[in-house]
Amino acid sequence: MRSTRIALVEMAIATTTSRALGALASVMTTLFRRPGRPVAASAKAAALTVGLVAAALALSSPASAQTSSCADPVTSAPTGPATVSAASTSDGRVLVVGSGAYAGCSLYLLTSDQLHALSGADFACSDNANVLGQPCDTVLWPALLTTGAPIAGPGVNPTLLGTVTRTDLPGLSSVQQVTYAGQPLYRFFLDETPGETEGANLDDPVTSPAGIWYLVEPSRGRPAPGRVHLQLETAPVGGTGPDQTVLAATMNDDFSVFPNASFPVYTLNADTGHESNCQETCSAVYWPPVLTSKRPEAGPGVDQHALGIIVRPDGTHQVTYNGGPLYLFNSDAYIAGITGTKSINGAGADTPWGVFNTIPPLP
Secondary structure, eight states, X not given: OHHHHHHHHHHHHHHOOHHHXXXXXXXXXXXXXXXXXXXXXXXXXXXXXXXXXXXXXXXXXXXXXXXXXXXXXXXXXXXXXXXXXXXXXXXXXXXXXXXXXXXXXXXXEEGGGHHHHHHOOXXXXXXXXXXXXXXXXXXXXXXXXXXXXOEEOTTOOGGGEEEEEEOOSTTOOSEEEEXXXXXXXXOOTTOOSTTOOTTTTEEESSSSSOEEEEEBOTXXXXXXXXXXXXXXXXXXXXXXXXXXXXEEEEEOTTOTTXXXXXXXXXXXXXXXXXXXXXOTHIIIXXXXXXBOSSOOEEOTTSOGGGEEEEEOTTSOEEEEETTEEOBOOGGGOOBTTTBOOOOBOOTTEEETTEEEEEOOOOO
């Protein structure tokens, strides 16, 4: 996969059009010369830039139409119905594109996209400005579009398929995006070949608001997070305060730019009787629950016996610690070397749903 991206960069040097060069310059400026960051870029930022160069080339080069990659951006309206199928992974079956040029490419949902259904707000993955300088819904996470009703392939529940009208995709008029159990579906621009899952469990600070990308299980359209791992992490409170060591969840499982990153987890003082009182906007946007598909795993310094699971009203499995449901905080999301820094931003947060607190290590 990396050799493919290197080849694309070489091709860019030789043949890229002015539009692609402009896109590259914009991205390079954003990633490598933002105020407060050293000019010497990290390998992580470089890897992400290569992916964005490939996307810019796909937008500008007619040759890109001859071959297809799961990373291709959306550049035109669809010409027929999309098919959604299910494929097997190590963590169970998940949704993929079912036919056509992108058959087998992984499909994802974004937790904070739920805000659109809850309040009519813009989709979290849209054409809004972001730190990477490329639209979320056509380049970074290309929307799965369809003309007419989407088709259910093998392993897919046809009653869960639907569409939502999108008018915010750059260069396109009104188009229909495929939904599953009401959630819009997307590819990811760092997945190049079928079976890649770089976007799985990605805690994304680039979307607006921030959210978590999950693969999608086909039986009910719920997130497919796999087995969550809990560990200890040390980070400054508020980004600049004293360091604290707290319980954290490992995310970004396959994200090559920032893999297996850990983020602080929180309990809510209003939760009682092993039930979560953080629902709808609380959980969809600000305090997403720590989800798992299997028994959660404890790292060093974490009591395995303290970890448990409750079933949320939507059927997802939320991890608990000593009976208290665990949450992430959207303001903790960051990608090292690209945007944001490791920090604990939610400790003691007094919210309409109650007070959220971190969990210290065992004595």
